[in-house]
Amino acid sequence: MSSPGLVIAFTLLLPVFGALLVLVFGSKPNVREAATLLVGALTFWHVRELLHLVQEGARPRLDLFEVVPGVQLAFEVEPLGMVFALVASFLWPVTTLYAIGYMRGHHEENQTRFFFFFAIAIAGALGVAFSANLFTLFLFYEFLTFCTFPLVTHHQTEEAKRSGRIYLGILLGTSVGLQLLAIIWTWQLAGTVDFRVGGILAGTASAGVLGAILVLYVYGVGKAALMPFHRWLPAAMVAPTPVSALLHAVAVVKAGVFTVMKIAVYVFGIDLLGTLATTPWLAWAAATTIILGSLVAFTKDNLKARLAYSTISQLSYIVLGAMLATEMGIIGGGMHIAMHAFGKITLFFAAGAIMVAAHEKKISGMHGLGRTMPVTFGAFFVGSLSIIGLPPAGGSWSKWFLGMGTLEAGQIGLLAVLMVSSLLGLYYLLEVPVKAFFFKPPEGAHHHEGIKEAPLPSLIAICITAAATVGFFFWPDVWYDLMVMVVNQ
Amino acid sequence: MRENLPALLVVVPLLLAPVAALVGRKAAWAVAAAACWWSLYASIALLQRVRAEGTISYEMGGWAPPYGIEYRIDLANIFVAIIVALIGAVTIPYARKSIAKEISDDRGALFYAAFILCLTGLLGIAVTGDVFNVFVFLEISSLSAYSMIALGEDRRALTAAFHYLIMGSVGASFIVIGIGLMYVMTGTLNMADLAVRLPEVADNRTIPVAFTFLTVGITLKLALFPLHLWLPNAYTYAPSAVTAFIASTATKVAVYLLLRFFFTVFGETFSFEVMELDRVLMPLSIVAILAMSLVAIYQANVKRLLAFSSVAQIGYMVLGISFGSVLGVTAGIIHLFNHALMKGALFMAMGCVMYSVGSVRIEKMAGLGKVMPWTMAAFVGGGLSLIGVPATVGFVSKWYLVQAALERGLWPVAGVVLIGSLMAAIYIWKVVEVAYFQSPDPDYEIREAPLSMLIPTWILVAASFYFGIDASLTASVATQAAETLIGGLP
Numbered sequence: 019m020s021s022p023g024l025v026i027a028f029t030l031l032l033p034v035f036g037a038l039l040v041l042v043f044g045s046k047p048n049v050r051e052a053a054t055l056l057v058g059a060l061t062f063w064h065v066r067e068l069l070h071l072v073q074e075g076a077r078p079r080l081d082l083f084e085v086v087p088g089v090q091l092a093f094e095v096e097p098l099g100m101v102f103a104l105v106a107s108f109l110w111p112v113t114t115l116y117a118i119g120y121m122r123g124h125h126e127e128n129q130t131r132f133f134f135f136f137a138i139a140i141a142g143a144l145g146v147a148f149s150a151n152l153f154t155l156f157l158f159y160e161f162l163t164f165c166t167f168p169l170v171t172h173h174q175t176e177e178a179k180r181s182g183r184i185y186l187g188i189l190l191g192t193s194v195g196l197q198l199l200a201i202i203w204t205w206q207l208a209g210t211v212d213f214r215v216g217g218i219l220a221g222t223a224s225a226g227v228l229g230a231i232l233v234l235y236v237y238g239v240g241k242a243a244l245m246p247f248h249r250w251l252p253a254a255m256v257a258p259t260p261v262s263a264l265l266h267a268v269a270v271v272k273a274g275v276f277t278v279m280k281i282a283v284y285v286f287g288i289d290l291l292g293t294l295a296t297t298p299w300l301a302w303a304a305a306t307t308i309i310l311g312s313l314v315a316f317t318k319d320n321l322k323a324r325l326a327y328s329t330i331s332q333l334s335y336i337v338l339g340a341m342l343a344t345e346m347g348i349i350g351g352g353m354h355i356a357m358h359a360f361g362k363i364t365l366f367f368a369a370g371a372i373m374v375a376a377h378e379k380k381i382s383g384m385h386g387l388g389r390t391m392p393v394t395f396g397a398f399f400v401g402s403l404s405i406i407g408l409p410p411a412g413g414s415w416s417k418w419f420l421g422m423g424t425l426e427a428g429q430i431g432l433l434a435v436l437m438v439s440s441l442l443g444l445y446y447l448l449e450v451p452v453k454a455f456f457f458k459p460p461e462g463a464h465h466h467e468g469i470k471e472a473p474l475p476s477l478i479a480i481c482i483t484a485a486a487t488v489g490f491f492f493w494p495d496v497w498y499d500l501m502v503m504v505v506n507q
Numbered sequence: 508m509r510e511n512l513p514a515l516l517v518v519v520p521l522l523l524a525p526v527a528a529l530v531g532r533k534a535a536w537a538v539a540a541a542a543c544w545w546s547l548y549a550s551i552a553l554l555q556r557v558r559a560e561g562t563i564s565y566e567m568g569g570w571a572p573p574y575g576i577e578y579r580i581d582l583a584n585i586f587v588a589i590i591v592a593l594i595g596a597v598t599i600p601y602a603r604k605s606i607a608k609e610i611s612d613d614r615g616a617l618f619y620a621a622f623i624l625c626l627t628g629l630l631g632i633a634v635t636g637d638v639f640n641v642f643v644f645l646e647i648s649s650l651s652a653y654s655m656i657a658l659g660e661d662r663r664a665l666t667a668a669f670h671y672l673i674m675g676s677v678g679a680s681f682i683v684i685g686i687g688l689m690y691v692m693t694g695t696l697n698m699a700d701l702a703v704r705l706p707e708v709a710d711n712r713t714i715p716v717a718f719t720f721l722t723v724g725i726t727l728k729l730a731l732f733p734l735h736l737w738l739p740n741a742y743t744y745a746p747s748a749v750t751a752f753i754a755s756t757a758t759k760v761a762v763y764l765l766l767r768f769f770f771t772v773f774g775e776t777f778s779f780e781v782m783e784l785d786r787v788l789m790p791l792s793i794v795a796i797l798a799m800s801l802v803a804i805y806q807a808n809v810k811r812l813l814a815f816s817s818v819a820q821i822g823y824m825v826l827g828i829s830f831g832s833v834l835g836v837t838a839g840i841i842h843l844f845n846h847a848l849m850k851g852a853l854f855m856a857m858g859c860v861m862y863s864v865g866s867v868r869i870e871k872m873a874g875l876g877k878v879m880p881w882t883m884a885a886f887v888g889g890g891l892s893l894i895g896v897p898a899t900v901g902f903v904s905k906w907y908l909v910q911a912a913l914e915r916g917l918w919p920v921a922g923v924v925l926i927g928s929l930m931a932a933i934y935i936w937k938v939v940e941v942a943y944f945q946s947p948d949p950d951y952e953i954r955e956a957p958l959s960m961l962i963p964t965w966i967l968v969a970a971s972f973y974f975g976i977d978a979s980l981t982a983s984v985a986t987q988a989a990e991t992l993i994g995g996l997p
Contacts, residue, residue: 086903086978087986157897164896171944179944183936190932194895195925202909202921 022071022078026093029064029103030144032057033110037137044130051118054133058111061140065100065107072100073499085153089211094150096213097503098283101352102276103147104496105359109268110140112479116367117260119476123374126258132172136264138165143269146276152201152211152285155277156193159241162273163189169261170254181253188250189240197238200231204285213280215507217287228286229296235281236300241274242337243330245307252326259370262322267329267362272355275336279351282340283504292343298429301341305435307334312442319380321369324446325362331439332358332405338432339420345505347423352501354416357490361404361413364483365447368398371472371480381450388454391471395454397484402447404487407440412490415498512556513565513578516549516588517631524623532615536603539619543595546630550588557585562991564636572636573697579636583988586840587763588633590847594755595626597851601963602748605858609660609746618658622752624651629760638686638772639696641764645682645728648760649675652753656745667740674727674737681724688717689772701772709777718782721768729761731788731825732795735818742814747858750810754817754854755847762824762843766836769828770992779831788829793923795822800930804937809867810857812934813850816893819927820846823908826920830911836989837982838907844981845892845900848974852889852967856882859956859964869938874947876939879955881965883942888968890935892975895928899975903982 036057043050071078072095082091095103117136121129142165145158163186171182205211207222219228240247254266265271282291291297311331318324332354339351371394372378376387388395400411407417417436424433471477490497520542527538557563557580567576580588602622610618628648632641653675657668690696692713693704708714727734738758742750769778778784799819806812824846827839857867859882864871876883888899895901905924912921947953955961974981 083977084979085976086906086982089906091976153897160896161898164891174944179940183940186932186936190894191929194928194932195922198905199909199918199921199925202906203913203918206910206913 022068022076022095023080025064025067026078026080026095026148029061029068029107030093030141030148032061032064033137033141033144036061037134037141040130040133040137047122047129050130050133051114054114054137055111057137058107058114061144062107062111065103065144068095069100069104071095072097072503079150088209089153089205090151091154091157092150093145093148093154094213095148096507097500098276098280098352099147099149101355101497101500102272103144105272105356106140106143106147106269109264109359109363109483112482113260113264113363116263116370116476116479119473119479120260120370120374121258123473123476124258126172128172131168132258135165135168136261139169139265139269143273146273149213151213152204152281155280156198156201159197159273159277160190160193162270163193166261166265166270169265170257172258172261173256178256181256184253185250188247192238192240192247195238196234200234200238203231203234213284215284217283217285217290219286220290225294228290229294232286232291232294233296233300235285236278236303236337236341239274239277239281241270242278243271243274243307243333244303244337245310245330248307248311248330251330252323255322255326259322259366259373262326263363263366263370266326267366268359271329271333272359275333275351276355278337279340279348279355282343283348288343288345288348288505291341297341297343301338301429301432304334304338304341305432307331308338308435308439309442312439312446315446316442319382321372321379321381321384321450322366324381325365325369328405328443328447329362331443332362335417335420335436339423342423342427342429342432344423344426346419346426348505349498349501350416350419350421350423352504353419353494353497354413356497357404357412357416360483360487360490361401361411364397364401364480364487365405367476367480367483368394368401371476374476375470375472381453384450384454385457386454386459388451388456391454393471393477394480395451397480399448399451400484400487402443402451405447406443410491411487412494413487414491415494511565512549512553513563513580513634514567516546516553516634517627519545519549520623520627520630524620524627527623528617528620530616532607532612532619535616535619536599539602539623540599542623542626543592543599546626547589547592547596550585550592550630553580554585554589557582573695573700576640577636577697577699578634579699580634581988581991582984583766583840583992584633584763586844586984586988587760588630590759590844591626591629591633591756594752594847594851597963597966598748598752598855601751601855601858601960604957604959605748605862606746608862610658614658618655621651621655622749624648625655625752629756632760633763636698637696638689638698638701642679642683642686645679648757649679649728652749652757655749655753656741658749659744659746661744663740664744667744671737671741674734678724678727678734681720681727685717685719685721685724688713688720692717698767698772702774705773706777709781715782718773718778722765722784722787725761725765725768726825729758729765729825730818730821732791732799732818732822735795735799735821738818739811739814742817742854743808743811747854747861751851751854751858754814755851758817758821759843759847762821762828762839765825766828766839766992770836775831775993785829785831788825789920792822792826792829793920795819796826796923796927797930800927800934803934804930806934807869809860809869809872809938810854812938813853813857816931816934817846817850819931820850820893823904823924823927826924827908827911830915832911832914833986833989833993834907834914835911836992837985838904838911840985840988841907841978841981842904844985845904845971845974848900848967848971849889849892852885852964852971853893855960855964855967856886856889859885859960862956862960863953869941872938872942873945874942875953876943878947878953881961882956885961885964885968886942887939889971890931890939892971893935894932897975898972900971900978901928901975903975903978907982
């Protein structure tokens with residue numbers, strides 16, 4: 019393969035190219051989807067290329083040009099970004115496969131536009147993952163917000179419009195109002211916005227000012243959905259399920275928590291982070307979100323809404339990991355980006371499959387469905403285990419390291435929060451497969467007759483992600499090794 | 508010709524104006540196009556000369572300054588001249604169909620004559636180094652602007668033009684009073700000469716009075732809150748091409764005048780330390796940003812909405828200037844250019860809607876995203892810039908402005924800048940929602956605007972993205988211009 023910079027360029031441009039193919043072949047659905055799948059596979063292959071370089075210790079870099087004097091549009095692949103890029107680029111073709119079954123099975127309209135913006139959004143997510151400085155990151159962060167807007171409001175109904183407002187309002191409001199202020203402040207203090215090992219802010223201003231900037235950052239990354247800026251996530255559930263799955267369990271929300279991690283490690287640095295007065299406060303803010311998110315999830319009967327609140331809760335695990343300011347916390351948080359992605363996307367896939375096959379959104383209506391859709395509910399069970407953090411699912415590793423991180427930081431209270439939240443998850447997630455498998459369908463419910471499993475492409479996608487979830491319990495090395503590299507550079 | 512380029516930049520359009528008035532409508536358009544493209548060529552050539560050789564001083568008619576009129580071209584004013592010429596050159600192809608539709612045939616030729624005169628006046632203000640000459644060109648540009656606005660289809664255009672005429676004349680009188688007072692005290696009208704002589708008499712009460720008259724007069728011309736009352740109606744009811752041209756140029760030139768008088772003629776020390784200008788300008792510009800953005804949110808006519816947004820954006824420029832620092836003035840100058848691009852694009856998109864739909868009220872724009880995809884995409888593009896999304900020019904402006912505020916330790920002001928962009932998001936999105944989420948009225952057929960209007964619109968949209976992604980040219984020119992202004996005359 020040619021120079022690493024070129025590989026980065028290819029990786030970022032391939033999804034855009036894929037999007038153009040989607041437009042060109044808009045009238046031929048089969049060609050259109052085949053093109054997306056092919057380009058998706060190619061993108062993943064390129065990311066793997068970069069993975070090997072990173073594992074060997076290289077830091078592939080691509081400098082484009084100066085936007086304003088001193089601020090470059092530039093990309094650099096480091097281990098943390100690699101984790102996010104791997105997750106996003108692997109799950110994109112899988113989700114496309116799923117979407118083929120879902121969008122057709124559900125007779126959705128405007129599928130060309132859907133697949134177009136879908137591909138563009140992946141380019142945005144990869145841009146976030148590979149950005150070499152805060153400016154580039156912010157550019158792609160906003161790009162991601164805007165190009166997912168048409169996906170969220172796909173149905174163009176009154177409800178979609180309202181949700182779109184909340185979505186854009188919160189994400190734009192926090193990023194422009196808080197995050198941008200923090201970025202320019204950082205530039206003012208440090209004279210650079212580059213991500214550097216060990217951070218760039220140490221010693222540039224008093225601890226009070228730096229603590230304030232940290233707060234601006236953590237709340238300014240609205241995509242991390244720290245309460246009270248979480249409302250956009252449930253609102254965005256109005257989108258078609260593949261969007262919810264990829265963007266709101268993987269690309270968008272992970273772009274958020276990834277940004278928090280990246281800023282914690284490469285702008286502040288773990289050492290500086292540990293000394294700031296606001297860090298423990300933010301850790302507790304994350305802990306509050308973890309508990310409240312789980313409690314709200316409890317009350318939701320609509321499956322997608324329940325999953326949305328579960329996501330809010332789980333995202334804060336990662337924010338918490340960053341705010342512990344310990345090596346174990348960072349490792350756990352980074353691994354949770356990957357583990358949660360695979361677990362949660364399985365859950366969303368299953369929820370969508372139930373919707374397509376049985377037209378059922380409410381958990382109370384799923385009694386007994388497990389017997390007619392064993393694969394879907396089986397996958398849901400596996401995904402739940404991962405989110406809760408039970409073996410044999412990948413999520414148990416990230417939770418393990420997060421727990422270790424709380425002990426390393428000497429915060430027993432936070433460990434208790436993690437435990438309680440897992441217990442809550444045990445209930446609100448496992449309730450679904452348990453009721454589906456062991457409860458009898460309600461009397462006189464004929465609507466279960468004639469229900470089959472979801473369309474084959476969707477089913478294959480579900481099996482892939484569920485299998486990966488289990489696989490990462492036995493082989494978590496990829497993620498673990500990358501995260502160890504992050505803390506040991 | 509090369510030697511006389513500074514004069515020719517202004518003289519060629521001035522001579523072409525009566526020609527346009529004498530021929531038919533179509534020929535008049537060609538004359539106007541020639542005038543616009545000539546001035547674009549000339550101003551770019553001058554920019555290259557200034558960057559290579561430094562400030563150009565041109566003696567009109569060979570009369571040496573301070574007795575004769577001097578054209579003095581440095582980076583700050585050639586930058587402004589380029590903005591004017593560029594917007595003119597892009598507007599003129601756009602105007603052909605738009606004007607043919609909105610103005611009756613028999614007035615077409617006169618319209619183009621007025622258009623050329625307005626261009627002449629604005630260019631003249633930019634390049635001249637003589638304060639009385641400034642006044643003359645100001646009147647040329649203003650009078651032609653009043654008449655162009657009065658040509659609007661809507662009958663309310665007449666009252667809007669009259670209102671503008673009264674307010675504009677008050678502003679112009681204030682300016683001429685200020686100039687007169689300075690002349691009485693120093694006996695000179697040459698800017699460079701004034702800059703030398705004014706400090707000697709600065710203790711005299713007359714100079715602060717002159718300063719005050721000039722400040723009020725110019726801020727009226729640039730529509731700083733609360734002297735903006737003429738602007739919304741004028742922009743709303745003027746013919747579409749006129750709105751696009753004037754909104755992107757006239758107020759910008761007035762902002763330049765402010766810079767020239769404060770920094771070059773009176774000097775930074777007098778303006779900011781003796782007169783404490785920042786105490787006046789900063790609160791007013793903050794109110795302009797917040798209040799006018801809020802008013803914009805509640806407008807039902809999109810041209811009017813954009814007009815109020817313009818008043819808010821002028822607040823950004825003046826805010827930058829009010830910091831009195833190199834960074835602040837740089838931010839102001841960059842925004843001058845950037846705002847011209849994005850507002851030009853937005854008003855042009857609205858002109859396309861006017862052309863095809865016949866109205867720019869929000870409710871008439873239902874479903875336009877489907878039937879006029881290119882026009883509305885241009886509107887979204889310009890709107891993103893107004894919001895200040897990264898990779899657009901609006902972001903670059905914000906980047907410098909927030910930096911300038913933080914440099915002075917004024918982080919609440921930095922917050923105001925960012926809140927302003929969020930309010931922009933609200934009023935832009937209001938239009939986007941109607942255009943994309945409602946279905947078009949099936950009763951009457953709407954077609955996409957003609958290419959001759961779409962291409963100029965998209966040139967400005969593309970420019971607003973290009974200069975947002977690669978801002979090194981604008982940023983370096985603006986920084987040098989700011990240094991020239993603050994450092995005094997070279």
